[in-house]
Amino acid sequence: MNEHTRLSWTDVRNRIRARILDRTYAPGDRLPRDEDIARDLGCARATVHRAMQDLAQVGLVARRRKGGTHVLRDPVTRTTVDIPVTRREVETRGETYGYRLVERDIGSAPCEVLARFGLTRPVEMLRVRALHLADARPFIYEDRWVDIRATPEILDVDLARDSANEWLVRNKPYSRVEVRFSAIDADPETAQHLGTATGRAVLVIERTTWIDTAPITSVEAFAAPGYKLVTRG
Amino acid sequence: MNEHTRLSWTDVRNRIRARILDRTYAPGDRLPRDEDIARDLGCARATVHRAMQDLAQVGLVARRRKGGTHVLRDPVTRTTVDIPVTRREVETRGETYGYRLVERDIGSAPCEVLARFGLTRPVEMLRVRALHLADARPFIYEDRWVDIRATPEILDVDLARDSANEWLVRNKPYSRVEVRFSAIDADPETAQHLGTATGRAVLVIERTTWIDTAPITSVEAFAAPGYKLVTRG
DNA sequence: AAGTGGTCTAGACCACCTT
DNA sequence: AGGTGGTCTAGACCACTTG
Incomplete structure (x- = not known):
């Protein structure tokens, strides 16, 4: 990867998701702190936060203050339904x-x-x-x-x-x-x-x-x- | 309201939502630019952005670059379903x-x-x-x-x-x-x-x-x- | 008590889209 | 071509929750 290209939050999300998919982070595991991931990837903590927000929204990870971020043991199928007029x-x-x-x-x-x-x-x-x-x-x-x-x-x-x-x-x-x-x-x-x-x-x-x-x-x-x-x- | 208390993004969201509910911003209307709302309320633009993100997620407004933020004419009932194992x-x-x-x-x-x-x-x-x-x-x-x-x-x-x-x-x-x-x-x-x-x-x-x-x-x-x-x- | 995520700010730049 | 939302950064402080 190019050290000089800036990472977008979707890039960060994809990398973390990939690590979940390939079991680098297995179900139940605790992920590194946002700050550490940010340092590792070379981006701002807010960018990692945005990525994590998405992963949590989708139901892949759960986040708790002080508790950290965990890969869910029993992932749920979370989906959005639009009911129009x-x-x-x-x-x-x-x-x-x-x-x-x-x-x-x-x-x-x-x-x-x-x-x-x-x-x-x-x-x-x-x-x-x-x-x-x-x-x-x-x-x-x-x-x-x-x-x-x-x-x-x-x-x-x-x-x-x-x-x-x-x-x-x-x-x-x-x-x-x-x-x-x-x-x-x-x-x-x-x-x-x-x-x-x-x-x-x-x-x-x-x-x-x-x-x-x-x-x-x-x-x-x-x-x-x-x-x-x-x-x- | 106290000028000295800082606004959270939920406060901002609630205020904007209230204006939508009471028709200050009516269906189809274009809302002010994030920056203007931020100046009006006395908070950072990012805070307004976070509030708007939520309103868009819920299906109350739609946002487009250059197009601005609009109150949806036909709001949809948007909801999230969790299907557990x-x-x-x-x-x-x-x-x-x-x-x-x-x-x-x-x-x-x-x-x-x-x-x-x-x-x-x-x-x-x-x-x-x-x-x-x-x-x-x-x-x-x-x-x-x-x-x-x-x-x-x-x-x-x-x-x-x-x-x-x-x-x-x-x-x-x-x-x-x-x-x-x-x-x-x-x-x-x-x-x-x-x-x-x-x-x-x-x-x-x-x-x-x-x-x-x-x-x-x-x-x-x-x-x-x-x-x-x-x-x- | 302390660690971790959540939020806010200020500023900059970018990307998309309408005009 | 220009306006608007989207994103990134860096730093600070806050709030929750667990050990």
Whole structure:
């Protein structure tokens, strides 16, 4: 290697990763201190820090103050998922987006929904069920609860025209989100909306969001059979 | 605010995020240059950079050189998923892990598998089907293909004792992974292994990994009914 | 108590991309 | 061609956590 070329943090990351892959640093091992690695490679400590940040993010190493940096014994497969606004997802596929409000009413959220928010006392919420279409075919059916205390404005939105999905995403950025993936056998109602048979496998994407600790909304999105969710490269 | 307290990058991030939430910076808007924000807040540009890095990571803003920083018009729900080694996942639940090899053989990978790897020519691979148990009940059934060219050592592993899942994770860290989630109706074989009925909804987690561009392995993990995958907080 | 990673600053230069 | 974010450096101090 050329002594005179400056190392970028990706160079440093690649070198360290290579040493992990070839077992120079084996699972469970403690890596040298950032400062020592920096001296060895001839770069600034901050550069090593940036590289390590990436390796930690990816789940290859864990870092603790005073404890040092360790190669994880049981690496996890860590990946990032982007869930776009449904309209955008449909349009990206080159299909025509459609939307239909199924039902809108206000009522006390069932305890299963309260549990998602971490609430213990009953709360009145807006419930919206709606169908998203791709080329006039059912694409995603959503069952959503909105906490009116934090988002009273949504009561004035014409949800027959604009989907709550879109309105919320545009008007209520969250600061925390929790997502769950599961598969269920379609109940008769869901099956009907999705234009499929009762009992068919449906992918469920459950999303709950907060601003700080204030609940905003919780949705179950039921995807039509054949739907796949792909992670970002 | 106290002029004398130093701002941390999380402080800066929170302030900028607050301005996005309250529409000071509305969707589509261009934010001031990092340098200007830094001057306004009285901190170093690097601190603003660190804050922006976080906001971009979360999918609230997009940054381009010369283009500046923009509030995204269609924010995406971006989240991180950790998929642990199955044994660990079971143990974390406080249950007893069990493992059973179902079948192991070598053959030409079907084009569906080749497609996942981005391969066009047929390749001989090791195919391993195995069952992971939690408290002696079926937990995850996996159907895996391993590219022997990059991982010939696996041919010497006693897969009746040690799961390929575990061996690979420990011995073949990858540098790239792609994950897909979907739901299928259990075919008779899968249903049998999972101890459920044919046609029941099953969550499928498909993972394909590479070292650089060399294919390592591709698995379909079929989760027993009731399984949920949760994102990291 | 002390070691290690985390952060902040100030300044410089670079690379990318829009105009 | 020039503006903006991205990165690197060197040094200092801080905060967490372990021995």
